Amino acid sequence: MEMAWDPITRIVGSLGIHTKIDFKRKRVAECYSTSSVFRGYSVFMRGKDPRDAHFITSRICGICGDNHATCSVYAQNMAYGVKPPHLGEWLINLGESAEYMFDHNIFQENLVGVDYCERMVRETNPGVLELAERTEAPHAADHGYRTIADIMRSLNPLEGEFYREALQVSRYTREMFCLMEGRHVHPSTLYPGGVGTIASVQLFTDYLSRLMRYVEFMKRVVPLHDDLFDFFYEALPGYEEVGRRRVLLGCWGALNDPEHCDFTYAHMTDWGRRMFVTPGVVVDGKLVTNDLTRINLGIRILLGSSYYDDWEGQEQFVTRDPLGNPVDPRHPWNQHTIPAPQKRNFDDKYSWVMSPRWFDGKDHLALDTGGGPLARLWSTALSGLVDIGFVKATGHSVVINLPRTLTKPETTFEWKIPRWSNALERNRARTYFQAYAAAVALHCAEKGLAEVRAGRTQTWEKFEVPDESIGVGFTEAVRGVLSHHMVIRDGKIANYHPYPPTPWNASTRDTFGTPGPYEDAVQNTPIFEENTPENFKGIDIMRAVRSFDPCLPCGVHMYTGSGRTVKAMHVPTGLSGLGG
Amino acid sequence: MNAGTQAPVERQGAAPGSDEKPIHILWINAGLSCDGDSVALTGAMQPSIEEIALAGLPGLPKIAVHWPLIDFECGPVQGADTFIEWFFKGERGEIDPFVLVIEGSIPNEKIKPEGYWCGFGSDPETGQPITTSEWIDRLAPKALAVVAIGTCASYGGIHAMAGNPTGAMGVPDYLGWDWRSGAGIPLVCVPGCPIQPDNFAETLTYLLYQAAGSAPMIPLDDKLRPAWLFGATVHEGCDRAGYYEQGQFATTYDSPKCLVRLGCWGPVVKCNVPKRGWMNGIGGCPNVGGICIACTMPGFPDKFMPFMDEPPGGKVSSTASRVYGSVIRRLRDITGETVDKEPKWRHAGDELTTGYRPPW
Numbered sequence A: 001m002e003m004a005w006d007p008i009t010r011i012v013g014s015l016g017i018h019t020k021i022d023f024k025r026k027r028v029a030e031c032y033s034t035s036s037v038f039r040g041y042s043v044f045m046r047g048k049d050p051r052d053a054h055f056i057t058s059r060i061c062g063i064c065g066d067n068h069a070t071c072s073v074y075a076q077n078m079a080y081g082v083k084p085p086h087l088g089e090w091l092i093n094l095g096e097s098a099e100y101m102f103d104h105n106i107f108q109e110n111l112v113g114v115d116y117c118e119r120m121v122r123e124t125n126p127g128v129l130e131l132a133e134r135t136e137a138p139h140a141a142d143h144g145y146r147t148i149a150d151i152m153r154s155l156n157p158l159e160g161e162f163y164r165e166a167l168q169v170s171r172y173t174r175e176m177f178c179l180m181e182g183r184h185v186h187p188s189t190l191y192p193g194g195v196g197t198i199a200s201v202q203l204f205t206d207y208l209s210r211l212m213r214y215v216e217f218m219k220r221v222v223p224l225h226d227d228l229f230d231f232f233y234e235a236l237p238g239y240e241e242v243g244r245r246r247v248l249l250g251c252w253g254a255l256n257d258p259e260h261c262d263f264t265y266a267h268m269t270d271w272g273r274r275m276f277v278t279p280g281v282v283v284d285g286k287l288v289t290n291d292l293t294r295i296n297l298g299i300r301i302l303l304g305s306s307y308y309d310d311w312e313g314q315e316q317f318v319t320r321d322p323l324g325n326p327v328d329p330r331h332p333w334n335q336h337t338i339p340a341p342q343k344r345n346f347d348d349k350y351s352w353v354m355s356p357r358w359f360d361g362k363d364h365l366a367l368d369t370g371g372g373p374l375a376r377l378w379s380t381a382l383s384g385l386v387d388i389g390f391v392k393a394t395g396h397s398v399v400i401n402l403p404r405t406l407t408k409p410e411t412t413f414e415w416k417i418p419r420w421s422n423a424l425e426r427n428r429a430r431t432y433f434q435a436y437a438a439a440v441a442l443h444c445a446e447k448g449l450a451e452v453r454a455g456r457t458q459t460w461e462k463f464e465v466p467d468e469s470i471g472v473g474f475t476e477a478v479r480g481v482l483s484h485h486m487v488i489r490d491g492k493i494a495n496y497h498p499y500p501p502t503p504w505n506a507s508t509r510d511t512f513g514t515p516g517p518y519e520d521a522v523q524n525t526p527i528f529e530e531n532t533p534e535n536f537k538g539i540d541i542m543r544a545v546r547s548f549d550p551c552l553p554c555g556v557h558m559y560t561g562s563g564r565t566v567k568a569m570h571v572p573t574g575l576s577g578l579g580g
Numbered sequence B: 001m002n003a004g005t006q007a008p009v010e011r012q013g014a015a016p017g018s019d020e021k022p023i024h025i026l027w028i029n030a031g032l033s034c035d036g037d038s039v040a041l042t043g044a045m046q047p048s049i050e051e052i053a054l055a056g057l058p059g060l061p062k063i064a065v066h067w068p069l070i071d072f073e074c075g076p077v078q079g080a081d082t083f084i085e086w087f088f089k090g091e092r093g094e095i096d097p098f099v100l101v102i103e104g105s106i107p108n109e110k111i112k113p114e115g116y117w118c119g120f121g122s123d124p125e126t127g128q129p130i131t132t133s134e135w136i137d138r139l140a141p142k143a144l145a146v147v148a149i150g151t152c153a154s155y156g157g158i159h160a161m162a163g164n165p166t167g168a169m170g171v172p173d174y175l176g177w178d179w180r181s182g183a184g185i186p187l188v189c190v191p192g193c194p195i196q197p198d199n200f201a202e203t204l205t206y207l208l209y210q211a212a213g214s215a216p217m218i219p220l221d222d223k224l225r226p227a228w229l230f231g232a233t234v235h236e237g238c239d240r241a242g243y244y245e246q247g248q249f250a251t252t253y254d255s256p257k258c259l260v261r262l263g264c265w266g267p268v269v270k271c272n273v274p275k276r277g278w279m280n281g282i283g284g285c286p287n288v289g290g291i292c293i294a295c296t297m298p299g300f301p302d303k304f305m306p307f308m309d310e311p312p313g314g315k316v317s318s319t320a321s322r323v324y325g326s327v328i329r330r331l332r333d334i335t336g337e338t339v340d341k342e343p344k345w346r347h348a349g350d351e352l353t354t355g356y357r358p359p360w
Helices: A050-058 A065-080 A086-116 A118-124 A126-134 A148-154 A161-181 A201-235 A268-273 A292-298 A373-383 A423-453 A501-505 A517-523 A539-546 B036-041 B049-053 B085-091 B132-142 B150-155 B171-175 B197-211 B241-245 B312-339
Strands: A002-005 A015-022 A027-035 A248-251 A280-283 A286-289 A299-302 A355-359 A391-393 A397-402 A411-416 A469-477 A480-489 A492-499 A557-559 B023-028 B063-066 B098-103 B119-122 B129-131 B145-149 B188-190
Touching (some): A050 A492, A065 A086, A065 A469, A065 A480, A065 A492, A086 A161, A086 A201, A086 A423, A118 A126, A148 A161, A148 A201, A161 A201, A161 B049, A201 A397, A292 A469, A373 A391, A373 A397, A391 A423, A480 A501, B023 B085, B023 B132, B023 B197, B036 B197, B129 B132, B132 B171, B150 B171
Parallel strands (some): A015 A557, B023 B063
Antiparallel strands (some): A002 A015, A248 A280, A280 A286, A391 A397, A480 A492
């Protein structure tokens, strides 16, 4: 049966979903992910002053724009050959940590949380709610909710106590962000060469007071979510299959260590490994690489199902990287964006999203980011490189040490590599990464304050824009991998291609026919909802999609069918004739 | 809040069981947008979204918000609680009155043979996306008021930059600057990239009071901005203006002095951020070291790029200010030294020297 969710709410951007659901077998048969908005940043940025890049690219996204601004500043630093003062980098890390704390919190509680709230569970799985009423929360002493149903009630939109508290938390974490980067979400104080923020004792006091409130908050939230998500495994045996796909995770690393990062391409492999979130490609649970140079050279942009003309035969901007390695024509440095608006056709072209893939020498892997946190924790855990006291990567887990707060003692959380890459583990990782970001912020605040106390208050360094240059920035946006590739010619932008996480996650079937991660994850999703097709909500599908934290005006259209016969309910979704 | 199929952000009437008809808010975030204005609004505190939705301020009418960012409803399209159905209801006149909020710039859909630059929901007839422009054509004539949130929807913004492929424009460019709703309300534009959270919350609250009959016509300037929010320039509210007056200009971005020579356009930009702060009085732009790139203005961004160059007009005035500013500074230094000292009668000696004469 065909079913469409269009637009999907409680995500960022316009997203539609068209599916084919096999109600007899209670499975999603097919899923198509489409996007209905095109703006054309790489087109209108050409010919502009390279120093404008971070101001412009921030506007790509209204919830993680600062990640773009940061990534652009990294790419510009490389292109201009400038290394910001250490203090400037600590302030950026503190700003970006606050962005993680804010964004994961608001998304988890106010957007995703509603999928697990009492009202939603009552409307989709009344049996599960009944069980939740009878199930005592194992960590009630930590978070104060006696039963799982109490947790669910607290997540009800607006009326739920925890829902409203999370909104407040999303505000003071944004205040923390604004202290460091001026304003949210498009920063005002970020520049190539550093920041314009005045680093004073007051700045750190204002930040730290709020940070410690957040640390205390996380001591309640981590156990609360463990209880909630563990309950779903228990209440619905087999729920691990929802949103599950093969472990194909990418993480481009985040939060530079200024003591090692000099922003040169030549040393990128080394300083990449010093990041406080370790870059890495993880396939089937194994770390393929944590080398940013190799990661960079492996990126390929495929088309296949997107509304663009191919750029084959067009000019190649970069044939070799600064180390002399060959650069592929399908690499972002060499991409040309040629929009070709056309009708949506699920047999052919159906989305404005392209299909980024990572080439491991053999296959073009459709990596996903697990919403961001899952890949970040997985990659950091496997590499075992981060060791800053507040956070330690062990090779199989990440240990997060939170200090004593106003009413709660010192607390340690350990995120262990899960058995599956699925919806619940993406959500669980999000909560743990909130604690991780707070812990790294504690480290950065210590380091930054030490600079201020030593009188080293410079936060910005002068630079010149060269006539010819290239740059790349790597970071982790909230939702995962983010890269910016820039080419400068005659002192102007000749080519600029940002690749945020959602193009990876929401990508479409590529030239090889490989589905994108949402499509892939949703196509495997079993249906546990108790409703009949007539009052079906598709909650399991929504949980699968939202676990990736979709962001940006991009879409998913899915299509559902029962074997050979397709029965269209009320309206055609534009998918008729597709596999049915 | 009731269970069932009503929107989650719908509150029950102030009096329980009241059958007061709600004012619906239909929110289209599918212009050429980044959703940054939606996100920014969740940060508002004066008032907050929950205070608006649950009538935390006295006299607010009952509302039902259909806002993609946080809506409980999702679909599927054919199902019982489909989100997009509210927009069809608006078109059919079934949810009168409603306020239409548009986020993102409006692309020109006429410049290409087929396809769409941006769509919102699917057309049941064709299975193709319904373009955002088409939604505006359908809904604007029936709306109580149309509000453009953010600089993109107001004036085109970043996505209407020179060289853009979509022909993007603001809502007034699309509907006409003189457009009036059936109720006689002009388009309301709240610019900002993104909007300052409280600026929009306040404008929305004002319109709800107006709809409830307790406030007069919203006062707008000739660019359709709320007059009380956008009447003054950045510079007039900037706490670094003192440095300007004294001719002290930053030569590096991490300096606490005036940033005019490093790219700040504050003196000619209408925006209240330095005065108001970004949220809860914290943050801002030039007041905290971030040059004003004029993101609230109709000329944004092209008329202000390259952002990090000194505005051409700034050179003359800042040079003048340097000359007389240095004189002023010298005089202030002298006064400053005087007022930095306590009067001489504050001491621990045996004698009282304050000028008081005891009557005995």
